[in-house]
Amino acid sequence: MRGGPVPIAALAALLALPAQAIELHFCWQGAAGYSMTGTMRFPDALRDAPRIDEGDVTGFEITGWHEGARLGSWSLAALTPQTSWMLDFDPGEMRFVMPGIGVFQAWNADGQVSDCGTPGFGFNAGNGGQDICVDGRFVNESTIHWSTPLRATPEPVNPGCRQNILLSDRAR
Template sequence: MIRPLSIALGLCAGPTQAANFYFCWLGDNGYSMTGEMTVNETALNKPIVTARDVTQFAIAGFRDGQQIGNWDLATKQAGDTWVLHFDPATNSFLTGDALPSGFSQGWNADGTAEDCGAGRFGFNSGNQAQDFCLDGVWIEESGVDPQTTFLVSPVPVDPQCRVYVPTS
């Protein structure tokens, strides 16, 4: 009796909701990044949201306000680095080498930031720095301290990490 009731309630429940987050990162020498991710709402109760909990994700890299590359889950290729750790209690990404792997964020760039691929873009937060990979090359001059925090916002942000204020 309980099982049919559970199944019926499950069928009546609406689709799982999701939470959207927008973020911005300021690197060195005019480099910056904006991004957006959608997280399954049930994952927001976990201590750490990981890549498995993210249903949509996209980043765009900039130099002096001009876009230099982008990467997203929709175009993710086999072998692309995809490591993400987000603390939903503080709305913050883990940074630096907070994990035994040596890097806490790998968005088409591993701890060496040299594996994003020809003609492609990636970002890494590791034990030495947070930095970009562009066209399969580590962009060392983009790097900042590995513990640098990101701006995380409920509304979109621009490459200078300014929050878009809705107008009426």
């Protein structure tokens, strides 16, 4: 029937369509040959938000590397109530916020960087540094200074962190 009410099934199908999402990639370069690649998705409506936190993220996955060899990975699909999960991102500056007090990024790794599971992989950034957890163990040799910028890009990344733009500035 033309001009009549929208059928309920059509309206339900329209509402079930996914909202536009922004997908960003990032690469962290730690010490001693350790690195991490990742992908994050959040609703397009948050593009101009002052900050995005873990509750805003609709997709997130990270993979750890050592000298180019895969160490492990973690994604939101594995999130449980016991998982350490804290994220602070500035979409305007395309960077993860590293304020310097406490723990400010905890991606399957808490302040002790040892609760990523076995097998498992996680990343932590806090005033003690930025570092990774592999199979329930804090990888101390991966640690870099807490204030090292970690940036995101719409371009895919590789484990060597070599892209068209500088994604993770190493502390000198």
